[in-house]
Amino acid sequence: MATVRASIHGQWSTRLAFILAATGSAVGLGNIWKFPYIAGENGGGAFVLVYLGCIAIIGIPIMMSEVMLGRRGRQSPINTMHTLASEENVSPHWKWLGWAGVVSGFLILSYYSVIAGWALAYVFRTGSGLITGQTADGIQSIFSDLVSDPERLLAWHTIFMVMTMTVVARGVRSGLERAVRLLMPALFVLLIVLVGYAWNTGSFDQGVDFLFTPDFSKIDADGVLTAMGHAFFTLSLGMGAIMVYGSYLPDNVSIAKTSIAVSAMDTLVALLAGMAIFPIVFANGLEPGAGPGLIFQTLPIAFGHMDYGAFFGMLFFILLVFAAWTSAISLIEPAVAWLVENRGMNRVFASAVAGLATWLFGLLTVFSFNIWADVKLLSGIKVFQDSTIFDLLDYLTANIMLPLGGLLIAVFAVWQMSRNSSVDELSMGDGFFYKIWRFLVKYITPVAVFIVFLNAVGIIDLNG
Numbered sequence: 297m298a299t300v301r302a303s304i305h306g307q308w309s310t311r312l313a314f315i316l317a318a319t320g321s322a323v324g325l326g327n328i329w330k331f332p333y334i335a336g337e338n339g340g341g342a343f344v345l346v347y348l349g350c351i352a353i354i355g356i357p358i359m360m361s362e363v364m365l366g367r368r369g370r371q372s373p374i375n376t377m378h379t380l381a382s383e384e385n386v387s388p389h390w391k392w393l394g395w396a397g398v399v400s401g402f403l404i405l406s407y408y409s410v411i412a413g414w415a416l417a418y419v420f421r422t423g424s425g426l427i428t429g430q431t432a433d434g435i436q437s438i439f440s441d442l443v444s445d446p447e448r449l450l451a452w453h454t455i456f457m458v459m460t461m462t463v464v465a466r467g468v469r470s471g472l473e474r475a476v477r478l479l480m481p482a483l484f485v486l487l488i489v490l491v492g493y494a495w496n497t498g499s500f501d502q503g504v505d506f507l508f509t510p511d512f513s514k515i516d517a518d519g520v521l522t523a524m525g526h527a528f529f530t531l532s533l534g535m536g537a538i539m540v541y542g543s544y545l546p547d548n549v550s551i552a553k554t555s556i557a558v559s560a561m562d563t564l565v566a567l568l569a570g571m572a573i574f575p576i577v578f579a580n581g582l583e584p585g586a587g588p589g590l591i592f593q594t595l596p597i598a599f600g601h602m603d604y605g606a607f608f609g610m611l612f613f614i615l616l617v618f619a620a621w622t623s624a625i626s627l628i629e630p631a632v633a634w635l636v637e638n639r640g641m642n643r644v645f646a647s648a649v650a651g652l653a654t655w656l657f658g659l660l661t662v663f664s665f666n667i668w669a670d671v672k673l674l675s676g677i678k679v680f681q682d683s684t685i686f687d688l689l690d691y692l693t694a695n696i697m698l699p700l701g702g703l704l705i706a707v708f709a710v711w712q713m714s715r716n717s718s719v720d721e722l723s724m725g726d727g728f729f730y731k732i733w734r735f736l737v738k739y740i741t742p743v744a745v746f747i748v749f750l751n752a753v754g755i756i757d758l759n760g
């Protein structure tokens with residue numbers, strides 16, 4: 297029998313609503329902005345293969361665990377962990393796992409919002425026809441003009457944060473569910489249009505080859521860590537976003553099936569984005585390892601040369617903003633839910649507090665692309681010698697905090713929670729599929745995360 301607790305924040309109206317919200321959280325800048333550029337920086341095929349392996353073997357089982365814990369606890373991740381720990385008679389310190397998630401979400405959103413601001417800016421840069429007919433060089437300088445201007449970045453970051461907190465303030469159901477229902481399919485269609493354009497660049501094979509032919513000499517331990525970290529990042533795992541969404545999930549929904557569906561859609565979007573971008577990269581003699589600016593330096597070339605490119609370009613960046621928006625709200629929802637539960641704030645006030653703090657912290661990222669571009673805090677360590685504050689924040693959250701959070705979620709779900717509790721909450725019986733899940737979460741995930749960490753730490757030490 298499932299638990300009788302109910303969430304004070306409300307509940308998703310249907311299973312589909314949860315799938316859409318969780319997909320909305322998962323599909324975001326991670327798929328379209330980040331995946332292509334880190335795949336490019338890490339040599340392509342081998343990286344992609346490791347990433348896909350991590351999604352299947354680590355990502356899906358952890359997503360199931362996170363949804364399971366959330367639905368059983370039915371509160372913010374901090375209180376959920378606290379409640380479940382006391383029900384299972386284990387250490388109350390597990391609530392710190394909830395806290396770590398809140399901190400990760402806060403740190404990620406602080407830079408996520410700045411990048412989403414770039415996408416907002418590009419809605420206007422493409423829509424106004426600025427990119428029409430431009431060469432790769434012209435497109436490149438449009439991008440550097442934007443990021444080198446702290447005022448403009450600050451303005452877009454501010455607008456995006458206001459958009460995010462407005463939705464969060466309105467709560468679980470209103471607006472959000474409806475928006476995702478329409479926008480996700482539209483984004484998908486437009487990506488396919490872009491893949492169609494890439495098909496005709498003459499470099500489609502080269503792009504696909506880069507993405508899917510593994511060459512393991514091109515990836516090192518740090519690259520493997522990045523691939524694994526990205527599996528967590530792209531599925532929104534390891535920080536409580538999926539846990540808090542799970543806490544609004546009705547009792548009768550299959551956790552396994554929904555987790556698989558969400559992960560599959562997320563992966564498909566990332567691969568489509570890669571297949572759209574790399575052919576354009578090669579056709580125009582650009583660098584696959586160009587870094588965070590990659591999509592902003594490639595896709596506008598395509599839009600600048602296709603019929604109605606200004607219109608399609610604008611549409612694409614609008615959809616990208618929406619994808620980022622539905623992810624951003626899930627990054628801050630754990631914090632807001634906690635402020636409402638434990639500090640007695642109403643949702644609007646809690647959103648304002650959380651949003652303001654995140655906005656302020658986001659200034660670090662805003663400046664790390666211009667006036668602080670030369671500030672390299674950890675330049676003494678080889679892997680970080682060129683890392684800006686933004687790079688470090690990204691590394692700390694995606695490569696360290698999320699995998700660690702995911703690892704602890706796995707440990708709690710199978711080593712601390714009783715078998716009866718998980719059988720009960722997952723409601724898929726005690727058979728074959730349950731056993732696979734349990735095996736993966738119990739042994740494979742912890743060992744894999746641990747080994748990858750150890751190797752990466754080795755690399756940092758050796759070169760340091």
Ligand code: PHE
Nearest residue numbers: 322324325326529530532537
């Ligand atoms: N999954 C989101 C993306 O790919 C980012 C995210 C990470 C959202 C962690 C919530 C939690 O863009």
